[in-house]
Amino acid sequence: MRQKKRTIRMTGLRSSARRGTRAEDLRQQLADEIVRGILAPGTALDETELAGRFGVSRTPVREAIRLLGASGLVETRQHRSALVARPSQEQLAAMFTVMADLEALCAGYAAVSMTARERRALETLHRAMAPLVREGDPQQFHEANVEFHALIYAGSHNPYLAELTAMTRSRLSPFRRAQFRTLGRLSRSYGEHELVVDAILKGDQTTAAAAMLGHIGTVEQAYLQYVDTETATAASA
Incomplete structure (x- = not known):
């Protein structure tokens, strides 16, 4: 019962956007791997490979990569795989x-x-x-x-x-x-x-x-x- 009350109380702290879409979840997971060095600078991010790894369609993967690009963590290239681009x-x-x-x-x-x-x-x-x-x-x-x-x-x-x-x-x-x-x-x-x-x-x-x-x-x-x-x-x- 105590845990249930905590969940209800904390729900008000988060907007629907903060609860996260699948693309946002993927962005966070990939961002963490880039920050931790698991995905090194220059690593190609293949949409099909990532979709298979996470068990999703390519659509949320493509959106996650776009979001990573906006954060400077990925360099997107037209008609080619995006590359990890961790800031110095x-x-x-x-x-x-x-x-x-x-x-x-x-x-x-x-x-x-x-x-x-x-x-x-x-x-x-x-x-x-x-x-x-x-x-x-x-x-x-x-x-x-x-x-x-x-x-x-x-x-x-x-x-x-x-x-x-x-x-x-x-x-x-x-x-x-x-x-x-x-x-x-x-x-x-x-x-x-x-x-x-x-x-x-x-x-x-x-x-x-x-x-x-x-x-x-x-x-x-x-x-x-x-x-x-x-x-x-x-x-x-």
Whole structure:
């Protein structure tokens, strides 16, 4: 009964899009394999082969590859198989720098622009994420985390900034999701969120921006730590 209540309560945290289509599920699986190095740069992604591997038609595979291309993880070529194209560390560092600045702007604006209802929604979602930390479920935490940041983008009440930030986040999504597999990362992320939420609820623009800037900085470091761990594990296997 307790688990059923949890499921009902958490359903409100996810949009239908977040529940994921088959193409989105495939995109996440392939993105994880690219990020972890299982699919190395230059590897050809054959639609027929992938469809057989995952037991689906070529349609969701084709859409998943298109989505990966939009994230910079795949290089699509006309009438030829797409190739894995994982960004370099320099490219990732540049994207994380821009991501941190954009999210800091959103948090700062949200601190002075959010309505009372929006602030309550943000706080409610934040509190609902605490059980996910205790359960140690990186996928559920990732899904709620996406919504957490989306509320802050919308709360900035600057549509252009929100759109630009969401687009940049989409490019970095596979790398941001991977960092949640780092030991202890869920708890640290939640603590960093706490600082952001507290500043927004107080209407403190400067502190909210600084807290978010620091948060995204640790996201990047957690991802790099995850990559180092995966590389070391693969080398010793």
